Amino acid sequence: MKKSPILLGRNKLFLFLYILLSPLLPQKLVAGKTFYPPQATISGTITDTEGLPLGGVNIVVESKNIGTISNMDGTYSIKAGPNDILFFSIVGFKARNVPIEGKTVINVQMEEDVTQLGEVVLNAGYYTVSEKERTGNIATIKTEVMEKQPVGNPLAAMQGHLSGVNIVQNTGVPGGGFEIEVRGRNFINGVTDPLYIVDGVPFGSQSLGSDDISRSIVYSDISPLNAINPNDIESIEVLKDADATAIYGSRGANGVVLITTKKGKVGKTRFDAHLSTSLGQVTHFMDLMDTHQYLEVRREGVSNDGLDGFLGVPRYDFYWPDITLWGQDRYTDWQKELIGGTAYRNNAQLSISGGSDCTQFLVSGSYLKETTVFPGDANYKRATVHSTISHRSNNDRFSLNLSTSYTYEDNLLPRSDLSIQAYTLAPNAPALFDKDGSLNWENNTWDNPLAGLEEKFGAKTNTILANALISYELLEDLQLRASIGYTDYSLDSYRTLPSSTRNPRFNFTPQNYSNLTTNESKRTSWIVEPQIQWKQDWSRFSMDVLLGTTFQQQATEQLVMRGTGFPNNSLIFNLTAAELVEVRSSTDSEYKYNAVFGRVNLKHMNRYILNLTGRRDGSSRFGPGKQFGNFGAVGLAWVFTEEAIFTDSSVLSFGKIRGSYGTTGSDNIGDYQFLDTYTVTGADYGGIATLSPSGIYNPDFGWEENKKLEAGLELGFFKDRVFVNASWYRNRSSNQLVGVPLAATTGFPELTGNFDATVENSGVELDFRSVNLVSDKLKWSTTFNLTVPKSKLLRYDGLETSTFADSYVIGEPLSIVKLYHSLGVNPETGQYEIEDYNGDGAISSSGDRQWIEDLAPKFYGGLGNTINWGDLTFDIFLQFKKQKAYNPIQDNAVPGYRRNASVDLFYDRWREPGDVKPFQIASSGLIPGASNESLQRRSNAAVSDASFIRIRNISMNYKVPHLVDGLDVNVYLQGQNLLTFTKYKGPDPEQTLNNRLPPLRQLTLGLKVGF
Template structure:
């Protein structure tokens, strides 16, 4: 596919301009008013309007309005970062409304968050990806991570599943650690670190856990920056090995007040179906199996042929996930301020139903407050941010909402009786359980999340600033799963029971800092010195209540006959660090950035508690050199940058360097549960990067090319132990080195721009490569059957498929060592299951008051499809019909044990793998802004109508449910929402 990328994504952040001191005017004065808008007709707050050749000026308020007194023959200069400056003669006019045009070159000066300091895209020596509110705020997703898919190079986000609230998996430049929990990035929200580990659950979310970012209001996010290379992440030391995600919430404006209301509502459905057999096809396949096997059908082995209705047909996919989940969002925010103080506070409500049968739903209510204050002399600054969210997830627990139910025989009997209770009779006659056993279970999970931060700074002398950042987080999750006996077969004599989970996470952080900036002729020096003191406390408890007298009492522990399987955990993690940064800029052409950090973690023994990390980053803007300017006039901007450094990883359990004991029941004794190893030390990640950035045609086309190589060594794992030791694992360092390397390409361009029409495009693509490059004596380790030197961590070890046996018609695989049995010694095929490349293409169009944006996400990969087992009493792909005639790539239709064994072997070969690449219309947004002249009479400043589509269409050859998670069923849901945004 040939892709012509000719456009650019232009974003800007408000930056207040302050009125300068007035100067005497000698000519007749008059008052001028007006509104400043962008090319979409939206108001731009904070635009500076200066009277030309003076220092006198004003700024636009929240609605882009201004008022200034000036001579009738003077000229006004309108300027704002990200837009082209305009000079407009007054010519005696009293009303001057103007529209500013985007300026890609100026966008390089927009401030981006680098964590402990700010920089710009132009001057950054590191690799920092960024998305803004305009790209994510209208997406009907729960966690902000879900809104990033396809928008950033080097960032892979895989959905956890179709149930609301499930934790997604995010990988920034690949998998670094052999441990799953060692690959989480660092989350920083308004300067406060947040534990990224998903919350444990016993509901349908148990496979991935609950996303700790669910409680955030997506509409309140100003920007999300992702730090990728050593230059950007080393200042976070041991916490930056897997990248850093910085989430910044919105702040108030410094002029006037305003009320913003945003509402949308819509529906969500499952976008894909298996192509399965209908009843007639299914019965033909089953009869063929008995014929081929030479077995007489009986009620026991052929209940679907002899007991169940031969004319009945149920589309079990439609029954299971054919529903429509309603989605609703309401958002209300009030903001304002003056030259010294600004504020913003708001609330939101979000709800989403389920596509599965039953009354299950998710609800979220959030509140936020942001307060900024600057003293009149500009020396003292205060910033306060509070984000609080409560969500309730009512899902079912332990029930078959999975692909097993979707492939029930199409003539299977009813799930429910007429009275609404589970049917059991015909299922029992077939010696089966009702597939929705557990349907009346209830799982109610409620979480409360507070993230608070206060930042204080004071300028002691010019260029020297004292700063303190303090944060506190509180996360509480409680889950009650009720299991009434009516969810189960009455013949089994079940009792009412309940399961209780409770998780509590609290943390505080204090970071005093000393910041110094100075200019010496053409040299700019930026210095930072700070310390970190942090403590996390995690508490977890779970238990079960059994024997409730009635269903109404389930969950009331006082009414339970017994409490069993009780377990509690209490962990206390302490962390401290000292960090520093030195940044040098010479003549805006040469940039040097030095960062360092010394970390101390309570997760290591006394002799290994501290470690040092650091990085060096350099950049050269070579287009500032006169020889380049003169010889390459078509090149608007060119920068060469590079970085190298080390980060670390301490994402392991607490107290692993100590022996652990638990009390025995009733006797008062102790027994060992954890084996000590005081000698393990820090995982180290060494990162190397080289990047080139170029802009052409007066900055209308911007390209960025990056190459990275990250090596993670001294791997921290729970090393498996033989059962004879009495322990399952011991924490240790393995002599393994994992490398992630790859290329990233980003292109933004401005395709076409006229008075009324604009078209911009952005494109990103990543080519990642993951490899275990070293592991001495892996053959003697417990990972000998898991990893291979020279291959990625995410591999499958497979048998070699050797075709159909001409005598039996069954699948065959190769016995490599010819010992007469098949085991791991015969798995000679190594299948790489990583993505070959991935990326996204985003387009933005605007015409007068209309705006259209859409994002295509694409991935090149393989996936496994296993629905080709024909002959047994379960539905399968229509592809196996070819086996009815005997001329097929599939084995002979049979339900014999030999056929089942052959199938079990072949699914562990390359046979079931197919191309799971896809091109997906990830988002589509259409909006219309109602003209202001129609709104004046009803006192509304702005009103915008919009429609949004998510996962609307997928082009793929994959025959499963979702190619993005090809081995896991449904992941992404299709949604269509519509709403309006009003500014008062």
């Protein structure tokens, strides 16, 4: 048959390219001569058994280990030889090997299979590992889960989803921080935050806020992690045990959080737009006293204190304007007025991605604006630009991955959280505004809460993250690579206190009161990590060796200044207009870090696995001779279902026993702690700023050490449709770095050193997932995780005589609080009674505060269900926690004070001899020593059960049927923090401080369009 001109031309083109590129192509020795197999472009469409296209399928040329990914419409193209074999794989479907056999078009149909453990690849930091072969404990959350949650911080998306990871949101105000603990609190002093790695670059999670600004503002910390857009994240892995964390050495004691951002994929250029809008409100209002109840107990308290005769006397009206001056029938629901508004969040994101077999790219930009539930125009704004580019040479030897992101945040909030006023203002307090619309001071008888809106808090942050990963394959199994990263985080914040916000009775003026405090902070860091990796496979044995070194340097600068006395309040933002300008604090520190690390992974018959990791760290935070520490771990795994006895099992499809032991450490104590250090105090001495001692010389302290032991069992049933992962762990942290307070006569606040103290954290973790139902139209799957932690202070030599004697007890957790023991209300006197523990006839903090309550969770976890019905997907996730927490008694234990409180104080107060009630006789609070109120607030009565089950997230997503080829449209409705089932009577069982806004309930409507 005569060949067509097009085919002849194509063959000539291939021949020309073959001759031109032959030096770069893999070589095969045939009969003593070099032979280069011809390459062709193989294309086709991948579908499921119903004929629906499958996007995201991995296609690999088996002999060359090069690959691509199918497009959303199932199409793909890849270059391969006529005798090669294509390997098709995607999670949830059975992998297929398809010989090319000279064909150029290969269409593939894939059969669903929920048992692809080997295809689930986890990021372990310096290397990747399949879920089937991992020896360490790595928890992961993927973009599919995160994108169903309307949150602005990646930590919020992780709450409840990962075993061993306890995350608490500090405030419902946008831009606020989170507390995170991975398997408990390991150290007496120091932060509990894990190490964060974003695309291979360490990211500082500690706020650069200043106490001079954060004191009494809406929140005490500004989370740098707000700079990371959750929509840009592909996955988050949390490394927990020694096998997973030891390769990070001194930085892995509190766990490691690996954040991987999205990358471009092979295929035609794709545009994706994502728009959403959210409404947020406070989830729960406290049941407070109304005007009648409040005034009744107020008058009763005044009467009980014998102050009736002073009522009606004008000069004493200052003490009780709510009783004598304000409207006695007036009622305002201050919770509704001050924190009952609706917060709006609008989010828009546009991304462009695509690329060829060799080069892929992604560029995305997003803008978010979020308001608060407070009155006024406070808001938080964030703009993010994220880009990645990946390139691989034709011969697959050289690769380059570049990732950069820039985030700008602008947070403008009132200085004070109005929640405390919402919970405590008298229900008959005056109106907020006069008839003319100005702030109402009601003849100077109250502090108008809206005046605080003029006290501004502002924070602007700029965050730059950049990473380059370069690799080159010297030989077939030998690869050189280097990771280079840079971060730049700057924070400019301020706080204003204009005189116009204060009650006119104080006669404050801009000249004698108004002030501005500013904070300019900056943290820059660079890191370089050269690495070499060698892999070798034999018939029944394989080895993977990794060696590398780390060079990192970090510099931190901070300058806090305060200006006082301004000609007028309109000039309050101009420090040069202040009468007095003082430096409150000034910091300029540098941190240098160097390490050598390595990993050896051995596998025999893919069933016996040994993983050895080690690291030698050097830190500038320790003195000479103490700067280096050695850390390492060993991990073992036996995939016992690979044994012949289990080959034909129809029930047990996967089984693995794993264990690990090793050491990590910590140098997270701040810079220059081994030197004599001084701080600018801001005090003025003859016009000169003064210095005060902040640290005393101690070159002998060294690394904290955390020894981690773990055992795990993983079981898969019915082709892994049911999968269980159970782990037991025990971490012992010793050689504790403790800052011990010193007497003021020494001139130094504390001495930092190593102490013979050991903290043990142990527990059991359970992860469960199942595919309950699979049919042509319906699929139902379930996930469940449970953590049962235990913690105790095993040893602390000299604890009884140390400054921590009132805080810690041998054998008890670090999370305990020592309280008085309340004996309740004396039925005859109506007063609180406190147990005289030591029997000395007096109640004292040191002798009688011996009641112990543990505020750490007893257990916690989450339960999720996903139902797919055609183009509709429904998700619901429940978070639960068993715990105790401070209740509202901590803030107010006596009825009758000039502040509103729980209605329980009205109904359950003592009124006459013989009453058995939980709350004492009413009191005005004006007679010092009239009750044991302050002792009761610090007693066990102030702690109660705060367990809860929370509907953390509900999501409904509808994939609109294709109206136009190549157009993907998804509409979704999401709810976050929707409903909480609890007996706790405060605002929120996790946010137990009444001076902070609790996390909000949010409803989100969104649209995704891709083409």
